[in-house]
Amino acid sequence: LSRLNTIWKGFINMQSVAKFVTKAYPVSGCFDYLSEDLPDTIHIGGRISPKTVWDYIGKLKSSLSKELCLIRFHPATEEEEVAYISLYSYFSSRGRFGVVANNNRHVKDLYLIPLSSKDPIPSKLLPFEGPG
Numbered sequence: 750l751s752r753l754n755t756i757w758k759g760f761i762n763m764q765s766v767a768k769f770v771t772k773a774y775p776v777s778g779c780f781d782y783l784s785e786d787l788p789d790t791i792h793i794g795g796r797i798s799p800k801t802v803w804d805y806i807g808k809l810k811s812s813l814s815k816e817l818c819l820i821r822f823h824p825a826t827e828e829e830e831v832a833y834i835s836l837y838s839y840f841s842s843r844g845r846f847g848v849v850a851n852n853n854r855h856v857k858d859l860y861l862i863p864l865s866s867k868d869p870i871p872s873k874l875l876p877f878e879g880p881g
Contacts, residue, residue, distance in 0.1 A: 753880055756780050758825060761861075763793035763847065766839050769832035770825040777877035778818030782855035793836075793861065794850025802846050802860050806873050815857070819874060822861075837863045 757773040773787070809815050824833040840847055840863040847861030862871070870877075 756784050756820065757787045759787065760790040761793065761822065761836065762790050763836060763839070766793075767832040767836040769829040769836070771822045771829065771833065772825050773820045773822055775879050776819035776821050776881060777874070777879040779816050780818060780820070780879075783818065783820065786853045786855045788851055788853065790851075791859070792850045793847045795848050796840065796843060796845035797848045797860065799844070799846055799862075802862070803871070803873050805858070810873075817874075819877070819879075836861075837865075841865070 753774045755772040756775055759771070760768060761771050762768040773783070806817065809817055822833075824830045836847075840861065846863070849859035849861070852859055864870075
């Protein structure tokens with residue numbers, strides 16, 4: 750991550766689960782509007798089934814008018830890692846993804862997909878068009 754520029758820094762907050770400062774790094778897609786369109790605090794409004802998200806992404810990838818952008822969140826400091834891991838564990842243990850509640854003009858839908866460092870990249874997200 751040290752070779753990549755952050756595209757956003759702020760809070761991720763899920764009521765009664767975790768709140769922490771994080772940085773977002775580019776993975777794939779267009780990031781032109783993300784730094785200005787993401788709010789200071791990303792509020793997670795709930796959970797969603799992975800199948801629902803994968804079905805949606807499949808439709809999105811065949812659309813000519815929509816873009817898929819992938820970003821990676823990483824705790825801003827070592828002190829933030831505990832809350833970051835708590836949120837990851839919350840979704841991972843339930844087999845669910847997070848749904849962001851406060852989207853803006855350019856970002857229609859935003860999901861948090863818990864992937865461990867050992868998990869393969871889901872095929873629905875490939876191929877990457879960016880730093881990866």
